[in-house]
Amino acid sequence: HVITDGRDTPTESGIGFVQDLQDTIDKLGSGKIATVSGRYYAMDRDKRWPRTNMAYQAIVNHTADKSAATAVEAIQNSYDDGVTDEFILPAVIGDAEGVTVEPGDALVFFNFRADRMRQMVQMFTRPEDISDVEYETVPDLEIVTMTSYMSGLPVKVIFEKDNLNNTLAETLSKAGLKQYHSAETEKYPHVTFFFNGGRETPFPGEERQIIQSPKDVATYDEKPEMSAYELTETTLKRIAEHDDDFILINFANPDMVGHTGSLPAAIKAVETVDECVGKLVDAVVAKGGVALVTADHGNCERMIELSTGEAHTYHTLNQVSLFIIGEGYYLPRTRGKLADVAPTVLDLLDVEQPEEMTGVSLVEAWVPEGKKLPNA
Numbered sequence: 001h002v003i004t005d006g007r008d009t010p011t012e013s014g015i016g017f018v019q020d021l022q023d024t025i026d027k028l029g030s031g032k033i034a035t036v037s038g039r040y041y042a043m044d045r046d047k048r049w050p051r052t053n054m055a056y057q058a059i060v061n062h063t064a065d066k067s068a069a070t071a072v073e074a075i076q077n078s079y080d081d082g083v084t085d086e087f088i089l090p091a092v093i094g095d096a097e098g099v100t101v102e103p104g105d106a107l108v109f110f111n112f113r114a115d116r117m118r119q120m121v122q123m124f125t126r127p128e129d130i131s132d133v134e135y136e137t138v139p140d141l142e143i144v145t146m147t148s149y150m151s152g153l154p155v156k157v158i159f160e161k162d163n164l165n166n167t168l169a170e171t172l173s174k175a176g177l178k179q180y181h182s183a184e185t186e187k188y189p190h191v192t193f194f195f196n197g198g199r200e201t202p203f204p205g206e207e208r209q210i211i212q213s214p215k216d217v218a219t220y221d222e223k224p225e226m227s228a229y230e231l232t233e234t235t236l237k238r239i240a241e242h243d244d245d246f247i248l249i250n251f252a253n254p255d256m257v258g259h260t261g262s263l264p265a266a267i268k269a270v271e272t273v274d275e276c277v278g279k280l281v282d283a284v285v286a287k288g289g290v291a292l293v294t295a296d297h298g299n300c301e302r303m304i305e306l307s308t309g310e311a312h313t314y315h316t317l318n319q320v321s322l323f324i325i326g327e328g329y330y331l332p333r334t335r336g337k338l339a340d341v342a343p344t345v346l347d348l349l350d351v352e353q354p355e356e357m358t359g360v361s362l363v364e365a366w367v368p369e370g371k372k373l374p375n376a
Contacts, residue, residue, distance in 0.1 A: 001035045001059050002071055003042045003111070006085025007259045008314045010305075014085035015075045022071060033071040034099035035059055038088035043116040046185050046213055052119045053133040058090035060101040060138060066091035086259075086313075106142040112159075114149045114198075115189040121145065125154050150193075151200050164197030166354035168342040173203035175351045177245035180238055182209040184227040187250040195248065207244075209234060213252070221265035224257045225272040232276040239283045245349060247284075251276065258300030261311030266300040281325050290326035290348050296338055322362060324348075336362045 002021070004014035018033070025031040035058040042055035058064040066089045068074035074091040083089070101107070107124070111117045122129045127137050143155040172179050181191040181202075188210050193200055202208055211231045217223045228251055235249055253269035260266075277293060284291040298316035305312045322336065324344075339359030346353050347361035 002033055002037070003055075004036065004038050004075065004085035004088050006087070006313065007039060009085070011084035011086070011261070011311065011313055012079055014088070015072060015079070018071045018075060032099065033093050034062065035064070035090060035092055036068075036071050036074045036088060037090040038083075038086050039116070040087045041090055042120060043111075043113070044119055045115050045189070046215070047119070047131070048215065049119070049123075049130050049132045052123055053135055055090045056120065056123045056135065058092055062092045062096035062100050064090045064092045068093055070094075101138050101141070103138055103140045104142075105138070106144070109143070109145040109149075112147045114147060114193070117145070118149045121149055121153055121155065126152075148198070161198040164356075166356045167195070167197040167199075168345060169196045169203050169206055171342075171346065171351060171354055172246055172349070173205050175349075177205060177349065177351070178243070179203075179206045179246040179248070180209070180242070180244045181206065181248045182211065182231065182235060182238075183250035184211040184231055184252055185213040186226070186256055187252040191248050191250045209238070219260050220253075220256045220269075221260035221262035224253060224265040224269040226253050226256065226269075228253055228272050228276045232279055235280060236283055239280075239287060246345065249280065254295075254300045255297075258303065259313050261303065261313040263303040263311075266303050270300060285326055288327065290324065292322065292324055292341070292345065292348075294322040294341060295320040324363065333360075333362045333364055336360075 002014075002018055004018075006012070006014060018036070022033065025033070035055075037055040037058060041051045044051045054064070066074065066077075068077060068091055071093050074093060075085075075088065078084075078088045078091075109117055109121060121143065123135070124137065124141060124143060127135075144158060145153075145155050146158050148157045148161050149155075166174075169179060169181075181195065183191045192202075192208055196203070211227045211234060213227050214220070214223050220226055231249065231251070235247065238244070238247070251273045253273050254266070257265050257269035281291045281293070298318035298320060299314075301318060302312050302316050304310070322341065322344075337359060339357070340362050341359070343353050343357055343359045344362045346357075347363055353361075
């Protein structure tokens with residue numbers, strides 16, 4: 001069962017990958033591609049269950065609105081219709097003989113991306129979690145996943161997650177500090193599960209707030225502001241009414257809208273985040289705090305493939321900035337890496353860096369308000 005990408009890869013690269021897969025199947029004389037589905041359907045993470053169900057029905061019952069004799073044909077048909085890899089409608093390949101999911105079958109989920117595979121596995125194993133669709137589960141399945149997608153799933157895991165000790169959130173918790181993590185649903189796992197080293201449960205002193213991403217649009221180029229304003233207002237209220245030591249906020253817009261390939265929408269997304277970040281930075285500094293603004297990868301700064309003029313929809317390898325903003329001036333190191341961000345936070349909070357962290361603080365010196373910068 002093939003899931004095409006087109007979001008973290010070029011938009012029409014799937015057909016080449018699937019041809020390679022089919023060539024290997026033909027060479028081995030074993031296996032069959034039974035379905036093809038774009039990640040928009042099979043890998044939804046925003047609880048849009050009707051999308052997930054379309055891919056589920058194709059996989060389980062060999063039922064879909066689209067069909068083709070081969071997987072390559074299904075993908076090419078989609079391209080001919082102007083639909084690229086991410087949005088390929090679930091399609092069944094060939095006849096249903098031997099490819100429907102039956103009681104007692106074994107399923108292996110090769111995807112290592114936890115947040116993108118949870119919903120599909122939930123449909124197979126936890127129907128009580130599902131809303132907005134009516135469907136039937138298949139009993140007595142043996143399900144194996146490449147990595148741990150979420151706690152509580154009745155599956156076997158090939159590669160259990162590493163037990164990461166003394167992550168930033170855990171270190172702050174051990175120091176007795178209060179922290180607040182918030183994002184809209186599209187990025188909520190990134191400020192919770194991923195940020196905390198694969199841990200679902202908050203640490204002592206950690207509070208979380210989830211803001212619902214828009215559900216009234218098919219893709220976020222139709223609403224590039226997403227839920228940034230709601231996230232900002234909620235966070236401003238939090239800053240005004242609480243004394244948290246550390247606040248973690250993720251704005252989804254530059255990444256999620258960047259993936260659509262729409263330059264006008266990406267511009268609107270960046271303008272929105274610029275406005276929202278400005279409000280948050282002002283509020284933090286006004287309260288005597290320090291704001292750090294950074295990212296972990298590029299995306300919307302490149303929206304056009306320079307060689308072809310086509311839309312660029314996937315992550316870039318460009319370096320990202322880290323801005324440190326507060327009363328006075330910080331003298332940052334000129335170069336750093338992602339592993340340096342947590343030590344920088346700990347340095348600013350005067351918390352000892354645990355030995356598990358291999359990075360270094362990016363703050364070389366602090367110049368109080370009114371003092372001159374050295375060598376300025």
